[in-house]
Amino acid sequence: MTRARCIALIAHDQKKDDMADFAGRHQAQLTGVRIVATGTTGGRIKDACPDLDVTRLKSGPLGGDQQIGALIATGEVDMLIFLVDPLTSMPHDVDVKALMRLATVYDIPMALNLATAEILLASALG
Template sequence: MAKLIKRTLALIAHDQKKDEMVAFAETHRAILAKFDLVATGTTGGRVLAACPELSLTALKSGPMGGDQQIGALIAEGQVHGLFFFVDPLTAMPHDVDVKALTRLVLVYDIPMACNPSTADMIIRQMTHLN
């Protein structure tokens, strides 16, 4: 019998979108509990504070290398979906990191949600695969 591998999702949210990410996690906590989660530092801390039962590893903050850590996990085939709530109205000093992550999800053909509506659709679809 083949061993079932738990899928991993990555969570990132720009500062102005962290509340939306926390609300998303609270709404979908039962579904997210079926996955291993990785997140950039502040986003991960906020999600864990709201949903301590989740299996979540918080990496470095995005600007301090967390985006690249998640990018490396994508390139190694260890991330199966990226939920990156982007703030389109605020300039980001680490915009090149955002572009690099977008490129990686395209290269490795993994789903990426940039807002809660798309994240809802993806998470519901992924529950059928997990």
């Protein structure tokens, strides 16, 4: 039995609208894909696209970034889209860096902005 592809979606506060819009624009491509997301981001995606398979984890600062890191380390995540707001301070910057490090170590395709997310999704699910 083959498992469904899994995409991790995370967005900083100022990028949550962008992530919900991204999911809405790509809802057809994301149908049938397992999505794991940090708490608030997952809620916003679920509100925008109620039919998508979204598993909400904890909020990023409360451990959600680390939960996604664990899923990467166990081979359960195939792609990471993390819309980062470079103009806002991140109190949990250490967690964010650890997550990006894990994606790099485990060779997981990772997008940190919308332009790269569009290309990554098109190449993986196009």
